[in-house]
Amino acid sequence: MTDTALTSTPPKEPRRSYARLAADESREDYSLRYAPHAFRRWSPGSVAGTALGGIAYLADFAIGASIVFAYGFTSGAAAILAAAVVIFLTGIPIARACATYGLDMDLVTRGAGFGYFGSTLTSLIYASFTFIFFALEGSIMAQAMHQAFGLPVQLGYLLTTLIVIPVVFRGMGALAKVQAWTQPVWLVGLALPFLVLAFEAPGAWGDFTRFGGTDGAGSGFSWIGFGFGTGIALSLIAQIGEQADYLRFMPAETPANRRRRRLAVLAAGPGWVVIGAAKQLGGAFLAFAALEAVGKTHALEPIAPQVEALRPWLGGFALPAAALFVIVSQIKINVTNAYSGSLSWSNFFSRVTHRHPGRVWYIFLNLAIALTLMELDMFAMLGRLLGFYSNVGIAWIAAVAADLVINKRLGLSPPYIEFKRAYLYAVNPAGFGAMVIASTVSILAFSGLFGTYAEAFSTFIAAGLALLLCPLIAWATGGKYYLARPNTVSGPDAEVADVTATHTCAVCETAYELPDIADCPAWSGPVCSLCCSLDATCGDVCRKTPGAGPVALPTPSVRPV
Numbered sequence: 001m002t003d004t005a006l007t008s009t010p011p012k013e014p015r016r017s018y019a020r021l022a023a024d025e026s027r028e029d030y031s032l033r034y035a036p037h038a039f040r041r042w043s044p045g046s047v048a049g050t051a052l053g054g055i056a057y058l059a060d061f062a063i064g065a066s067i068v069f070a071y072g073f074t075s076g077a078a079a080i081l082a083a084a085v086v087i088f089l090t091g092i093p094i095a096r097a098c099a100t101y102g103l104d105m106d107l108v109t110r111g112a113g114f115g116y117f118g119s120t121l122t123s124l125i126y127a128s129f130t131f132i133f134f135a136l137e138g139s140i141m142a143q144a145m146h147q148a149f150g151l152p153v154q155l156g157y158l159l160t161t162l163i164v165i166p167v168v169f170r171g172m173g174a175l176a177k178v179q180a181w182t183q184p185v186w187l188v189g190l191a192l193p194f195l196v197l198a199f200e201a202p203g204a205w206g207d208f209t210r211f212g213g214t215d216g217a218g219s220g221f222s223w224i225g226f227g228f229g230t231g232i233a234l235s236l237i238a239q240i241g242e243q244a245d246y247l248r249f250m251p252a253e254t255p256a257n258r259r260r261r262r263l264a265v266l267a268a269g270p271g272w273v274v275i276g277a278a279k280q281l282g283g284a285f286l287a288f289a290a291l292e293a294v295g296k297t298h299a300l301e302p303i304a305p306q307v308e309a310l311r312p313w314l315g316g317f318a319l320p321a322a323a324l325f326v327i328v329s330q331i332k333i334n335v336t337n338a339y340s341g342s343l344s345w346s347n348f349f350s351r352v353t354h355r356h357p358g359r360v361w362y363i364f365l366n367l368a369i370a371l372t373l374m375e376l377d378m379f380a381m382l383g384r385l386l387g388f389y390s391n392v393g394i395a396w397i398a399a400v401a402a403d404l405v406i407n408k409r410l411g412l413s414p415p416y417i418e419f420k421r422a423y424l425y426a427v428n429p430a431g432f433g434a435m436v437i438a439s440t441v442s443i444l445a446f447s448g449l450f451g452t453y454a455e456a457f458s459t460f461i462a463a464g465l466a467l468l469l470c471p472l473i474a475w476a477t478g479g480k481y482y483l484a485r486p487n488t489v490s491g492p493d494a495e496v497a498d499v500t501a502t503h504t505c506a507v508c509e510t511a512y513e514l515p516d517i518a519d520c521p522a523w524s525g526p527v528c529s530l531c532c533s534l535d536a537t538c539g540d541v542c543r544k545t546p547g548a549g550p551v552a553l554p555t556p557s558v559r560p561v
Helices: 044-053 059-101 104-113 118-149 153-162 164-171 172-200 203-211 223-247 258-268 272-299 304-354 357-376 376-407 429-446 452-456 457-475 531-534
Strands: 502-504 511-513 517-519 524-528
Touching: 044 172, 044 258, 044 272, 044 304, 059 223, 059 258, 059 272, 059 304, 059 357, 059 524, 104 118, 104 223, 104 304, 104 376, 104 457, 118 153, 118 223, 118 304, 118 357, 118 376, 118 429, 153 357, 153 531, 164 172, 164 304, 172 258, 172 304, 203 272, 223 258, 223 272, 223 304, 223 376, 223 452, 223 457, 272 457, 304 531, 357 531, 376 429, 376 457, 429 524, 452 457, 457 524, 502 524, 517 531, 524 531
Parallel strands: none
Antiparallel strands: 502 511, 517 524
């Protein structure tokens, strides 16, 4: 783009009107925007319940089993717990930021050290997380339908893909209902196999703690096994992004809801990994208990251990009962995977193409990629694929966490999250540079270039470099690349009496709350964040032309109480 001269009248291009699906926020869910207070109509408990409903997935069972089978109980359990600690600690500041500012993971990443276009790469990383895990969860569901109903696995892949579309199409309202309605069935199905084993095989857990794995790792502790196992478990670190997609709808904190809200943010944000780690250990235990009966290959598929655990009590009904649990679990997580993927692809393509047809269209893109991965039998490559992915994912999440915890407290970055194009540089080297360097070095280590120990601990290298480099680069650059110009509408230095007050966008002529508004020299008035993102003709005059701002805006409208 080229700079344009500052004029006192708006450009002659016609004003923007969005496609019907993009304009319908009941489906769109403010996918590329700040979630306004007027839309955050759910209680803290409802938001937390919906977010936690999405972690019903059984990939944890398969991941935990694959770690313990490969490296033994001692090293595997230590790896699972260590990864959980890392995920929990990095998730705390991210969850708080998303809930406080009403932003999804992509928008937080923009303002937390990556810049407007710098976060485009992380949108792809996040999108890949959603379709990789959709494919993994879909494979587990297809296996269950094949065993229970004889449905060919390839048809099962297609069915698991199509079944989520009606729910994801309708957005947050439908997602909340599905998670609430299916929760009782899921809880019973989760607890029952362990209850059966507690009565029917009380010594199984003791035997499990002495399990040396199926690959000859031995029952003792191994640093190599611990490192590799932690890397596999850390592939789930980007799950905080899916939690954030719900946390942005958390209502504002008030004296009346402060305790409940903070507990809800902690539980639904980083708290997911507490349940996740327990499921990984539990899944490994069920797989171990079924190993002799079904063999290693089937023991790694969650449906078979479920059936074997339930058989003493349910007999011939064990298979349909286990299949019901697996299907419910996978629907609960895959509606979240598909929903979050549509948000991430929307963010990516809106910046690259300056167009936004609506979040719902990207559901089909995400599902098509996931279906392709399922047909390619990605389940067979689980360990290596997740180990590679975790190197990139942890570099991203650690860089964002470093900005929120270290840079902001040291004054190296602004005290708030700025996500609008009008105020951001294209790339901020603090977070973006830290992520690129950390992930590159860790991937080289993971490839074996620096030896076996570096290969095993490549994810720790990624995390350590990102945590170190993000504040170091911010300090070296003086924090220069966080803000291209001050936000005079809703920034920390703006006099804002009520953030729920609105301005009418000069482009789409729709009213939005102040945090979603920028002062625009090209349009000589207020523009919403999405119209700002999609404008391909302004030449970035607000950031490139000296003296282009700030623009005097009319008095905002206050919503009636």
